[in-house]
Amino acid sequence: xxxxALALAAQDAGALEGLIRKSGFDHGYALIAREDAxxxxxxxxxCTPPNxxxxxxxxxxxxxxxxxxxxxxxxxxMAAVVTMQAIDAGRIALEAPIxxxxxxxxxxxxxxxxxxxxxxxxxxxxSNDSAADAKGDPSFYSxxxxxADWCLTDRKEPGGDWSYNNCDTIVLxxxxxxxxxxxxxxLFEEGVAQPLGLTRTYYLPGSDPDELLGSLTARxxxxxxxxxxLTGTPRELLAIDRAxxxxxxxxxxxxxxxxxxxxxxxxxxxxxxxxxxxxxGCARPVRIVERRGDIGGNQARNxxxxxxxxxxxxxxxxxxxxxxxxxxxxxLSHDLLAAVACP
Numbered sequence: 037x038x039x040x041a042l043a044l045a046a047q048d049a050g051a052l053e054g055l056i057r058k059s060g061f062d063h064g065y066a067l068i069a070r071e072d073a074x075x076x077x078x079x080x081x082x083c084t085p086p087n088x089x090x091x092x093x094x095x096x097x098x099x100x101x102x103x104x105x106x107x108x109x110x111x112x113x114m115a116a117v118v119t120m121q122a123i124d125a126g127r128i129a130l131e132a133p134i135x136x137x138x139x140x141x142x143x144x145x146x147x148x149x150x151x152x153x154x155x156x157x158x159x160x161x162x163s164n165d166s167a168a169d170a171k172g173d174p175s176f177y178s179x180x181x182x183x184a185d186w187c188l189t190d191r192k193e194p195g196g197d198w199s200y201n202n203c204d205t206i207v208l209x210x211x212x213x214x215x216x217x218x219x220x221x222x223l224f225e226e227g228v229a230q231p232l233g234l235t236r237t238y239y240l241p242g243s244d245p246d247e248l249l250g251s252l253t254a255r256x257x258x259x260x261x262x263x264x265x266l267t268g269t270p271r272e273l274l275a276i277d278r279a280x281x282x283x284x285x286x287x288x289x290x291x292x293x294x295x296x297x298x299x300x301x302x303x304x305x306x307x308x309x310x311x312x313x314x315x316x317g318c319a320r321p322v323r324i325v326e327r328r329g330d331i332g333g334n335q336a337r338n339x340x341x342x343x344x345x346x347x348x349x350x351x352x353x354x355x356x357x358x359x360x361x362x363x364x365x366x367x368l369s370h371d372l373l374a375a376v377a378c379p
Contacts, residue, residue, distance in 0.1 A: 052076040055375060059368040064352030065103065067270040068376060069278075071345040075376060077270075102269045104236055105351040106257075108329025110273070110338050111239070111266035112205045116154055116307025117280070118223040119212060120290040128215045130154075130293065134207065137214040141188055148194035150211060153204040154306045155298065159192035160203045163259075177259035184210035198301040205263035205307075212262075220262045228285065232275050237268025256332070264331050270349050277340055277347045295325055295342070313363045315370065317378030324362060324373070330355070337369060346376050 053076060056066055061080055068076040107114070122128040128137070133147035141147050148158040163186075166176035176182045187203035209220045216223060221239040229237060240257045257265045279285045286294065297303035297310035305325075312321040323343055329336035333355035339348040339362075348369070350359075360367010 049076045049078075052372065052375060053078055053080070055371050056080055056368065059371070061350070061352060061354075061357055061368055063354050064350060064357075065105070065270055067274055067347075067349040068372065069274055069347045070376060102236075102271045104267055104269050105336065106264075106329075106331050106334050107237075107266040107268055107273070108264050108331035108334060108336050110327050110329045110336055111260070111262060111264050113308045113327040113338065114224060114228065114266055114276070115205050115208060115212075115220060115262040116294060117276075117285060118220065118227050119150065119154065119208065120286050120294050120306065121227045122212060122216055122223070124287050124290050128212070134211050137211045138184075138188075141191070143189070143191050145191040145193050148191075150208070151306070152194045153208045153211070155301055155304050156198050156200050156204055157195055157301070158201065158204045158207070159194040159196065160187050160201055160207060161190050162199070163187065163202045163206070177256040182259045183261075198304055202260060202263040206261045209262035224266070228276060228279075231285070232272075232279055234268070234272045234275060237266070237272040237276075240265040240267055260331065264329070270351065273338060273349055274347055277338065277349075278345075281340060281342060281345050281347075311363065313370075314365065315362075315374040315378050316365060317374050322373070322377050326362065326369075328359075335359070339369065339373065341373065341377055344377060346373075348372050348376070 052066075052068055057080065064080050066076055066078050066080055067074070119128065123130055128150060130151045131149050133149050134153065135141050135147040145159060148160065152158045163176040163182070164174050166174045166180055166186075169175040169178045169180065171178070176186065184207045187207050212223060213219055218226070224239060228234070239262065276285075280291065283291060294306045295308075295310045297305040303309050303311035308325055308327040310323070310325050312323050314321050322341060325340040325342060327338045333353060335352050335355060335357060337348065337350040337359060340346070358367065359369045362370045362373060364370070
């Protein structure tokens with residue numbers, strides 16, 4: 037029976053890797069698990085030599101075991117978790133206006149609530165709209181003024197249409213600091229990393245940021261703050277996902293709120309998207325928790341299927357790779373989920 041189980045697991049891994057390579061995904065890392073089992077853990081690189089008549093050698097292991105990656109906007113998903121932990125502790129309220137914690141805000145617009153920050157309805161100034169730097173990128177992340185004070189200037193009325201904005205999470209970070217007296221880095225370490233025994237996942241700046249910078253400067257990572265400066269390993273991200281699935285990081289009530297996608301906001305929940313989607317081969321739609329990330333030419337996907345305890349984690353340094361849309365029934369994200377949820 038053990039030999040049969042191992043043979044089936046190897047067969048699953050081969051099929052999943054085949055899907056990934058067929059999609060054109062390369063220069064990255066894939067980790068796929070169901071409950072306690074790892075279905076696939078693989079460095080994926082392009083091993084096809086150019087057709088130039090010369091001899092070429094392919095190194096299929098360019099990354100160390102369990103390498104660290106920029107989590108990009110998966111940082112927002114984790115900021116949402118520590119926010120819900122602060123709510124569980126009675127230190128903050130989801131529906132409270134943020135001036136309760138930050139004091140009187142400049143301007144005449146109403147203060148957004150904590151929920152509106154987490155669901156991108158804040159009306160805040162957008163960091164991506166800051167003046168261009170010498171490279172043509174938003175100067176908020178490089179040479180210009182940044183931080184919560186910049187984000188809170190020239191606000192509009194909150195509560196309108198969904199509008200994605202890194203400033204929402206940057207201001208949320210300031211709210212958490214005021215409400216708890218602790219930085220986002222400390223809150224994550226205390227509420228997530230230490231309970232789970234994580235040692236290589238943290239918000240920058242850390243002890244070794246240079247290995248992760250890529251096309252970003254250290255100041256750029258600092259500029260993203262809680263919105264994008266978390267870094268870590270796929271295995272430690274899996275440990276967080278499994279703890280969320282098991283209900284060990286949050287109360288049942290807070291996790292239900294965390295994963296309550298609002299159809300009026302494109303199924304934005306609290307710091308992530310949660311929706312039911314048809315998957316090829318499944319008899320009925322499958323509940324999906326999805327968080328995307330894109331920073332400095334790196335992309336990330338963290339996808340959970342709560343009903344089956346399945347997790348799909350993907351990192352790539354190919355900033356142009358198209359993961360497709362799950363709800364449209366096409367692309368790598370959909371195909372992997374269909375393969376693991378609807379065998």
